[in-house]
Amino acid sequence: MLDRSIAALAGHRRIESLIVALPSEEMSRVAARDRVRVVAGGARRQDSVANAFEAVPADADVVVIHDAARPFVSAGTVDRAIDAAAEFGAAIAAMPARDTVKLAAEDAAAPRIDRTIPRDRVWLAQTPQAFRRAVLADAIACGRAGASGTDEAALAEQAGHEVRLVLGDPTNIKITTPEDLAAASLAAAAHPVAVARTGLGYDSHRMIEGRPLVLGGITIPHATGLAGHSDADALAHAITDAVLGAASLGDIGRHFPDTDMRWKDADSIELLRHAVGLVQRAGFRIVNVDAVVVAERPKLAPHVDAIRDRLAAALDVTREAVSVKGKTNEGMGEAGRGEGLFVHAVATIVPRAGA
16 A cells, blocks of 8 residues: 555656655665655654654655555646645645535534535545645644644644645545555556566667767776767667667667668767657656676776666656666677677566656
């Protein structure tokens, strides 16, 4: 349930980072992953939210709060909450009541109706709940000053802010009892888990004199460079093939043939950037890339961080989602003799939420 909720938010195209609040003894259950941070929760919901808020990036303009117990939230519901919060300051997803609502008397020995509440004004709160940063800060401060509420909207109201309602989703159920699991099985059918796809990439080039050695968009000082039609960046080429292959979009030769003079001495990072755009337009986002450069010389280690930064920008991911390793070929073959260079790459992609 937690994994599905994390995947739904972390995979949303408008969510830039995710903070998960868990009991301290449960924090290890969430594996480290791109753009996800885990913090210790508190005794109450509002305490957990306050702890998580401290880890929100300083440049976040809208903060979205979601119950891990609602694993079937749709991308459209998240979008509606974000849009309304950005415009009005605070908004929650909710569903209009379908049943007649009765308010019970407080002092009755046995439950009895105090009055009937007009159903057309009753909305049943869900999550996500979204807030402009300053509004949520006020709500949290109100809670720390002694106010309490069963959700952040209640605290925002007590802090003097108006909270808007946006339409939720009937399948956005909250799983709290064993009986809820039956409804969850129906909701699961309407919200299939995104399936990751993997692509393999490979490239090789001869080493020759008179050419710069470019790997991952970085020019590396060396006596020889790579022969090729473009800038011969074998690392960028292998990764381009990997991301295209994961989305079943062919290979680099199909999109950038070496018979086309447009690609003569082309910057391979720009070719990779174009391939990433194709993958995104096909409805996917890149999760991570791992590549191995096989060459006896030069040593890659001094340049790895700069290469990862350049590749991450082209791939539209963080540096943590890009792995680049250098390996020798133990003196064997063309790579061992310094006659050539080989690169193997793997890319993982998943469907973009809302795509």
